[in-house]
């Protein structure tokens with residue numbers, strides 16, 4: 001008898017844990033396939049440390065094939081799910097397309113940067129949701145500090161604006177200020193300009209979603225470090241020269257980091273099932289109602305919060321990781337292995353790394369003071385990482401005794417990490433079409449034999465999925481990006497309504513001559529896609 005086929009789409013916190021738990025529970029009784037665009041699991045909470053040069057990028061990754069030996073890895077991005085035909089269509093990293101038939105499906109595609117219809121933001125800001133963006137920021141910040149030495153616009157180059165004071169923005173600003181201060185100490189800008197990081201949010205306090213004691217700690221550490229914390233303020237317009245704030249001030253800068261939150265991956269929109277603010281609605285067993293063979297978990301799923309009836313669990317790694325375990329258990333139960341269980345959780349508290357020995361942490365709800373918080377935060381991350389712990393600890397040790405390496409490799413260019421992307425985990429490359437809801441929304445798989453391996457998209461002819469003939473989102477001639485598919489309006493941000501099409505708000509569309517991405521700063525714009533940003 002053939003083994004049931006389980007396909008898991010996405011290998012983040014939820015998908016990775018589902019695959020790992022399922023391979024233990026099913027013990028070769030099922031064929032488990034994991035579809036993911038990269039060959040690694042990314043430990044996102046340590047990404048700010050990559051941007052600040054504390055950790056080398058590979059440290060925050062965990063090899064999928066090395067740690068999931070009984071799981072078949074398929075490299076690629078799902079761009080359509082046919083629920084009736086029980087197949088997932090995907091495009092591989094070289095543009096080939098294929099389909100995966102399934103008996104059980106787990107959708108765990110996570111989330112992408114959230115956009116707001118603020119003029120100039122889609123063109124001038126960068127998000128912080130994937131490794132390419134972290135590498136870009138590290139290089140860009142390093143380069144601004146180097147270019148500031150003696151340049152007329154050194155004040156603008158030494159000013160870094162972060163929008164969104166949730167855990168991501170707070171950590172980026174806290175680590176960023178430390179990083180640039182260290183650079184300035186070693187090589188002070190000639191006119192004595194000090195690097196300045198601004199952290200903006202229209203919320204009244206930093207870490208607005210968290211315990212107030214964590215907010216107070218983070219606020220104090222940021223201010224002591226010199227970060228210009230401006231709550232109740234956001235960006236009204238972004239331009240090449242800087243940002244106009246909602247209080248009327250114009251801040252000259254070359255750096256705008258967009259951390260206002262995330263929205264579910266646009267793939268779920270195309271599944272054609274009921275959504276809650278863009279997330280796929282599931283029952284407490286993580287099953288899609290009316291589709292008992294389909295499960296969803298992590299940021300992409302609206303999972304009922306049984307501790308708070310009527311609400312859904314928030315989009316955090318903690319939940320996604322634990323969803324993954326329950327999804328695996330319930331998939332196995334649906335195949336006759338073990339019993340199913342509803343998702344219930346206990347709040348484990350939160351940790352926010354503020355750089356050096358500083359952190360704001362309340363494990364199990366107990367707020368910790370000073371250096372103990374720093375110790376617990378790092379210990380928590382080491383324990384939570386599913387691999388690569390020794391290398392991470394080694395980098396932390398080296399960082400505590402050696403000056404940080406302030407060199408920019410320039411491998412990730414501004415245009416290759418546009419804010420508006422359905423694939424923040426991949427740097428955009430010239431010529432490769434990007435996955436978008438225009439493709440997935442159809443949710444139909446073209447006639448092709450089941451389990452057909454990926455083949456070249458070019459051979460698909462003029463209507464080839466993922467091929468060059470069909471305009472892809474964000475590509476010249478492509479359909480304008482449909483942002484915020486039912487996306488949750490950013491809480492506490494101006495204009496926090498789902499954007500119908502914020503990309504071109506107040507600005508022209510991508511320049512067909514040059515633009516693999518929508519960035520249009522004159523000096524950023526590459527003469528050819530291979531050259532690039534300032």
Ligand SMILES: Cc1cc2nc3c(=O)[nH]c(=O)nc-3n(C[C@H](O)[C@H](O)[C@H](O)COP(=O)(O)OP(=O)(O)OC[C@H]3O[C@@H](n4cnc5c(N)ncnc54)[C@H](O)[C@@H]3O)c2cc1C
Pocket residue numbers: 009010011012013014015035036037038041042044045046047048076077078079108109110111128129130167168265267297298299300315316317318319320321351425435
């Ligand atoms: C900088 C940063 C710091 C954070 N810090 C914390 C923290 O300290 N604590 C906390 O609880 N949460 C934190 N979060 C939030 C947390 O990382 C997310 O809630 C969590 O990653 C969600 O898990 P997931 O599995 O749903 O999605 P992800 O971890 O994002 O994984 C989704 C996976 O699906 C893949 N994928 C996407 N689209 C497709 C497709 N079409 N086909 C195939 N695969 C696809 C992606 O490549 C990825 O591997 C942080 C987030 C960021 C960005």
